[in-house]
Amino acid sequence: MLLITRREDESVIINEQIEVKILEVKGGRVKLGFDYPKGNTVYRKELFLKIQEENRGALNINAESLNKLLGQKGE
Amino acid sequence: MQPQTAQLAPTQNALEFSTRFGDIRLREDRLLSFPHGILGFPACTVFGLCQMPGTENSPIMLLQSVNDPEIIFLVADPSMIGLTIEDEEKERAMDELKITSGNVQFLTILTLHSDGGDNNHLTANLRAPLVIDSASREGYQHIILNPTYTTQHKV
Structure with a gap:
């Protein structure tokens, strides 16, 4: 498994087209935002x-x- | 009488399967492609849909995997068994799947709950309906995010 450390408002890009953004880290929970092309599923x-x-x-x-x-x- | 069999001309190729629900014939030119398979069965990418053998007006149909004869699902159009998928959810599914054709069929997979005796009942998985684009003959299992749709709606 690939490990990457990110802070709030930072992102990773997968396959140059899917963006996963860390929106909020609070009380043991992480809120993620996903931007991805149609035809993919999350x-x-x-x-x-x-x-x-x-x-x-x-x-x-x-x-x-x-x-x-x-x-x-x-x- | 099975619609597919009834329309079958001698020259049309059909696949025959002996299922535990009876013998079925699937017209090769009417097979459905599931590019992503069905969740849990990614290798099952080709299916045939037909009436339940020995029934005429039953809303229950069989979805037979061509890749693996052991894989066969009972499916039904939710509206035929008293269940509803709201238009809003259907549009969302078609949007996500990039289906623009107006000729789309939603089916739900049925599960039989049995105590081995006379207490049997069916549930429908409305949470993850099959979305079939009749124009391209492609099908997908789509997961509805709205939690009011469950995997086991009583039929």
Whole structure:
């Protein structure tokens, strides 16, 4: 992992097109600002992992249970 | 009757999959490209969408990975299962994905929660809908930042 020390209002530039700026450092929290071209995505990692987890869980569908459920709904 | 199968002329190439939900045929010219895969499955970049076998009017469809036959999702148009993605969020998604075509379909991945017996229910992941540009036949899983959209909306 690359380590760089920055102060408030300083930035790093990634791939010459993505800017990550340190906006505020206060009470153990860091506020970051991102400037990036459309087509890129920035997410909190927890959210990213949660969606991955939900996707994996969505694969475990038992056809029998599903049919039972759809049958109950009259389809 | 499956719409894709119904329209299938003998000369059109189709891929056949034996899924645990039944046998499906996916027309090769109607496959969808997911350039970034689906979160957690970056290698699954080609999918086919079809009706659930044996159903006519079910809003539930199958999204079958062509790269890995084991990967198959149940999906639905949220509006067909009583759920809503606000226009504002749809526009934000299209803006982020640089989709300008007016022909965009939003789908939500469904998860079945089962106790192994008769207590089964479905939830929809509205937090991370699939955005499909029907013009380019490309799809993306988009994460909505608004936390009122959750990964498990009751269906």
